[in-house]
Amino acid sequence: MTDRPAPWEPGSGPAAAGKRHAPATERNRDAILAVLRDELPSSGLVLEVASGSGQHVVHFAAALPALDWQPSDPDPAALVSIESWRQEVGLPNVRPPLRLDASADWPVERADAILCVNMVHISPWEATLGLMKGAGAVLPPGGLLYLYGPYLRENVETAPSNLAFDASLKARDPQWGLRRVEDVIAAAEGEGLVLRRLLEMPANNLSLIFRRRD
Numbered sequence: 001m002t003d004r005p006a007p008w009e010p011g012s013g014p015a016a017a018g019k020r021h022a023p024a025t026e027r028n029r030d031a032i033l034a035v036l037r038d039e040l041p042s043s044g045l046v047l048e049v050a051s052g053s054g055q056h057v058v059h060f061a062a063a064l065p066a067l068d069w070q071p072s073d074p075d076p077a078a079l080v081s082i083e084s085w086r087q088e089v090g091l092p093n094v095r096p097p098l099r100l101d102a103s104a105d106w107p108v109e110r111a112d113a114i115l116c117v118n119m120v121h122i123s124p125w126e127a128t129l130g131l132m133k134g135a136g137a138v139l140p141p142g143g144l145l146y147l148y149g150p151y152l153r154e155n156v157e158t159a160p161s162n163l164a165f166d167a168s169l170k171a172r173d174p175q176w177g178l179r180r181v182e183d184v185i186a187a188a189e190g191e192g193l194v195l196r197r198l199l200e201m202p203a204n205n206l207s208l209i210f211r212r213r214d
Helices: 023-039 055-063 076-089 125-138 160-172 181-189
Strands: 044-049 067-073 113-117 144-149 193-201 205-212
Touching: 023 055, 023 113, 023 144, 023 193, 023 205, 044 055, 044 125, 055 067, 055 076, 055 113, 067 076, 113 125, 125 144, 125 181, 125 193, 125 205, 181 193, 181 205
Parallel strands: 044 067, 044 113, 113 144
Antiparallel strands: 144 205, 193 205
16 A cells, blocks of 8 residues: 555654654655665755654765755655754755745755655645745756655556545545656646656555656
């Protein structure tokens, strides 16, 4: 079964105020990290769009200390959670979180790589279009845009659990739902981003690896 947007659980520890815990993050973070080790640059700024609880960014930053990490999210409560995780781990390579709405103007002028985990299906399509526009604007030639989550694909049978998940998302918000990989690729190409790799991931998820066209 695919990762679900499970209800937030309250965090614990000395910086627990406002801290959220997403169980799905602990299930997928190491599989994602294994891909990132092969794809991220050796140094530079990594922008995470839609950081959610903040668990991913602190995990990746601890494993890849030569990179500078910039978390972001449009939700003020998420920003509080991200900052709580950042304060708890005390890593020097995690910047304070930025309020960033993928579909609006970005408060970032440049990033060497961009990550976006489990946002595309739990947001309006305009957020994905904004993600591609923003990535096309701030990434250098060859810069990485990494997406992770469940998708639909032409001529590839969709797991029943993903179909059920898609239906449940649309029931919660008609603007949500699993996107076709082909539509995501087309939106990316319109902003100068080219799909370089598509990787099967655990729990019927995919990693989509885009590079900014030279």
